[in-house]
Amino acid sequence: MESAPPRADIPVLASLPLVIACSKFTLRPVTVADTEDLWPHVSNPELSVYMSWAPHASREVTSAFLQSQVDGLARGTIVNWAIVLDGKACGLVTLAGITWHFSTGWRVDRAELGYWIGQPYWGQGLMTEAALTATSFAFDTLGLHKVTVGHMDQNEPSKRIIEGLGFRYVGLQLEDAWKHDAWQHHHRYELTTGEWSDSARTMRFSKPRRP
Ligand SMILES: CC(C)(COP(=O)(O)OP(=O)(O)OC[C@H]1O[C@@H](n2cnc3c(N)ncnc32)[C@H](O)[C@@H]1OP(=O)(O)O)[C@@H](O)C(=O)NCCC(=O)NCCS
Numbered sequence: 001m002e003s004a005p006p007r008a009d010i011p012v013l014a015s016l017p018l019v020i021a022c023s024k025f026t027l028r029p030v031t032v033a034d035t036e037d038l039w040p041h042v043s044n045p046e047l048s049v050y051m052s053w054a055p056h057a058s059r060e061v062t063s064a065f066l067q068s069q070v071d072g073l074a075r076g077t078i079v080n081w082a083i084v085l086d087g088k089a090c091g092l093v094t095l096a097g098i099t100w101h102f103s104t105g106w107r108v109d110r111a112e113l114g115y116w117i118g119q120p121y122w123g124q125g126l127m128t129e130a131a132l133t134a135t136s137f138a139f140d141t142l143g144l145h146k147v148t149v150g151h152m153d154q155n156e157p158s159k160r161i162i163e164g165l166g167f168r169y170v171g172l173q174l175e176d177a178w179k180h181d182a183w184q185h186h187h188r189y190e191l192t193t194g195e196w197s198d199s200a201r202t203m204r205f206s207k208p209r210r211p
Pocket residue numbers: 046047048050051115116117118121122123124125126127128129150151152155156157158160161164
């Protein structure tokens with residue numbers, strides 16, 4: 001399906017309903033108070049093997065990162081949700097780089113999806129639901145036109161999530177980032193709002209129902 005034209009009004013991100021109840025957890029915007037819950041995960045070297053960041057060296061690094069996410073939400077450029085399970089933040093799912101137009105005037109209405117969850121929680125289907133919920137928010141609540149996402153070579157669980165959501169493969173960015181003493185390849189995908197509308201036919205998951 002061809003996508004609709006850009007939305008007429010650009011919403012104030014922080015005023016949208018950002019607390020979202022999911023089947024096993026709640027998504028809510030991160031705060032600096034999440035530092036203690038997230039610290040065991042962001043300092044775990046195994047978690048960041050396929051991430052663009054290195055393990056956090058101190059809680060100050062984590063707090064500064066979380067403050068930057070709070071500031072980004074106020075500016076309307078990022079929404080970083082804590083995945084709150086049994087009262088604890090155990091991971092993050094993010095729409096980053098929210099951009100409505102380039103300075104040239106072009107409307108682009110897009111964001112980049114990102115996510116991680118603490119190692120004790122891997123393989124329980126949690127991120128499948130969190131990523132689906134964030135993607136649904138991007139299109140159905142925020143009204144973006146396009147969501148982009150990527151994963152490093154060999155990150156099979158992330159690939160499964162992206163493919164399951166119906167993202168279209170764009171291509172392989174060769175030698176895209178230096179990590180683990182080598183240039184790493186990066187697989188890139190995107191999804192337009194028109195494709196999202198059609199995706200009931202192509203995605204492996206059921207879209208969340210919102211009241
Ligand atoms: C990638 C990550 C977010 C997946 O989260 P998760 O909650 O464990 O994922 P889910 O349980 O929802 O499973 C997602 C898919 O990966 C598959 N999967 C899970 N663990 C796997 C493994 N070790 N090897 C292969 N596939 C795996 C699941 O079977 C599922 O696929 P399916 O829907 O076809 O059955 C999580 O492993 C993580 O945070 N890793 C470290 C950070 C990271 O790599 N983030 C993504 C950067 S692009």
